[in-house]
Amino acid sequence: MTSTADLTNELTGAVAQAFNDQTPLLISAGGSKSFLGERSDGELLDVTGHRGIVSYEPGELVMTARAGTPLAEIEAALADKNQMLAFEPPHYGDNATLGGTIAAGVSGPARPFTGSARDFVLGTRIINGRGEALRFGGEVMKNVAGYDLSRLMAGAFGTLGVLLDVSLKVLPLPREQVTLMFEKDADGALAHFSECLLKPWPITAAYWEAGRSYLRLAGAATSVESASKTLGGERLDDDKAFWQAIREHKSAFFQDERPLWRLSVAPATPTLDIEGDCVVDWGGAQRWLLSNADAATIRERANELGGHATCYRGDASPRFHPLPDAMLAVHKRVKQSLDPAGILNRGRLYSDF
Numbered sequence: 467m468t469s470t471a472d473l474t475n476e477l478t479g480a481v482a483q484a485f486n487d488q489t490p491l492l493i494s495a496g497g498s499k500s501f502l503g504e505r506s507d508g509e510l511l512d513v514t515g516h517r518g519i520v521s522y523e524p525g526e527l528v529m530t531a532r533a534g535t536p537l538a539e540i541e542a543a544l545a546d547k548n549q550m551l552a553f554e555p556p557h558y559g560d561n562a563t564l565g566g567t568i569a570a571g572v573s574g575p576a577r578p579f580t581g582s583a584r585d586f587v588l589g590t591r592i593i594n595g596r597g598e599a600l601r602f603g604g605e606v607m608k609n610v611a612g613y614d615l616s617r618l619m620a621g622a623f624g625t626l627g628v629l630l631d632v633s634l635k636v637l638p639l640p641r642e643q644v645t646l647m648f649e650k651d652a653d654g655a656l657a658h659f660s661e662c663l664l665k666p667w668p669i670t671a672a673y674w675e676a677g678r679s680y681l682r683l684a685g686a687a688t689s690v691e692s693a694s695k696t697l698g699g700e701r702l703d704d705d706k707a708f709w710q711a712i713r714e715h716k717s718a719f720f721q722d723e724r725p726l727w728r729l730s731v732a733p734a735t736p737t738l739d740i741e742g743d744c745v746v747d748w749g750g751a752q753r754w755l756l757s758n759a760d761a762a763t764i765r766e767r768a769n770e771l772g773g774h775a776t777c778y779r780g781d782a783s784p785r786f787h788p789l790p791d792a793m794l795a796v797h798k799r800v801k802q803s804l805d806p807a808g809i810l811n812r813g814r815l816y817s818d819f
Contacts, residue, residue, distance in 0.1 A: 470516070470518070473516050474516070478597050478598070480597075483597070484809050485809060490509065491810055491811070492507065492511065493569075494510055495563040495565055495566050496514070496559065498563075498566060499558060499566045499567070499569070499570040502570055503786065504785050504816070506814040508809070513628065513629075514563075516534040516630060517533075517534035518531065518532050519535060522543060522547075528588065528636065529543075529633070529636055530631055533564055533629040533630055535563060535565075545639070549636045549637065551586070551636060552636070552637040553573040553580060553582055554575055554576045554577070554709075555567045555583060556573075556715070565632065568587065568629060569619065569624045571584060575670070575671035578733075579671070579749075580670065583621075586635045588634060589604045589633040590627075590632050592619060593627060593630060594626075594804045595805030595808070595809055595810050599630065602614075602616035603617075604633065618800065619632075623811055623815050625801060625811045625815050626800065626804045626805060627804055627810065640685050640686075640690075641685070643683070645682045646681045646699035648699045650679045652737050652746060654679075659749045659750055660733065660750070667689075667696075668684055670683070672748070673745070675745040681697065682705065712747070724742065725756070725758065725781070725782065726777075727754070727775050727776065727777055729753040729771075729774070729775045729776075730773045731773035732772060733750035735771050738767060739767070740755060740767050742757025742758065743757075744756070765787060765788075784816060784817070794816075794818070801819055
């Protein structure tokens with residue numbers, strides 16, 4: 467059996483050789499997030515074997531695991547200690563790994579209330595585009611001075627480095643969880659969400675679809691029960707299954723064959739006024755749109771609303787919202803510093819990457 471050190475050496479050696487040969491590399495593990503972003507071609511660099519929990523300190527709320535570790539394995543270890551990944555990462559498949567989850571920067575329904583995947587990254591160990599193993603951050607919250615390069619890896623889709631290890635802050639599981647359902651149209655739901663989020667209630671998810679809005683409360687039993695009585699509404703049976711279906715795009719809405727767009731806008735933004743069907747997540751900050759409208763129309767509307775649009779499923783190119791020139795220049799400088807030959811997941815985010 468290949469040891470972890472040997473496998474790390476193999477991976478760094480492979481990247482160093484690719485750097486010398488100017489050979490593009492396609493980083494791969496479970497493949498559950500391969501549908502996200504642009505298509506990237508290159509020589510396969512399989513990191514699946516680099517797996518396992520390196521350390522876990524429940525009392526310190528910190529876990530470090532190798533990038534190829536199955537996400538289900540991590541969540542099971544946390545659940546055994548009544549803890550969780552508070553950003554509720556979607557798996558999008560049975561083969562989801564920690565590295566793919568952080569590289570894609572995906573977060574579930576709790577994201578606006580507890581934080582994003584990036585917010586929980588304490589440190590990373592990576593291989594840069596020269597084949598050098600580097601460590602950023604650490605295993606405590608107040609560890610970083612200067613540029614927080616570890617968190618840059620979240621959402622970079624492997625374009626800045628090959629993730630080896632990730633240290634994460636974890637949180638206790640809530641003692642109580644209740645989901646309340648209300649009959650409301652989209653504008654009514656958005657107004658209700660805005661009103662509720664001003665209150666000191668333990669809200670951890672807010673979603674609307676087809677005339678019904680849903681508020682999830684989670685935390686101490688007394689806080690959840692008090693807020694539930696004040697809010698009213700109808701209690702949803704088996705709410706864990708409901709939120710899992712939303713998180714994993716398994717609910718009926720997401721089974722439609724039309725292109726799926728994710729729009730990020732201000733929470734109080736009114737209905738999108740774009741052809742198609744839409745649901746509201748993250749208390750209004752995330753809108754999922756099923757539409758046959760052309761990409762330019764959708765992105766123009768997103769710009770008008772002060773947000774941006776990502777083609778989650780479909781043929782639009784680019785898949786990610788084009789960056790302003792100043793921001794693109796910053797991205798290119800960071801890319802040049804960490805991957806000067808541009809060999810890591812070339813083109814996965816933008817054609818210039």
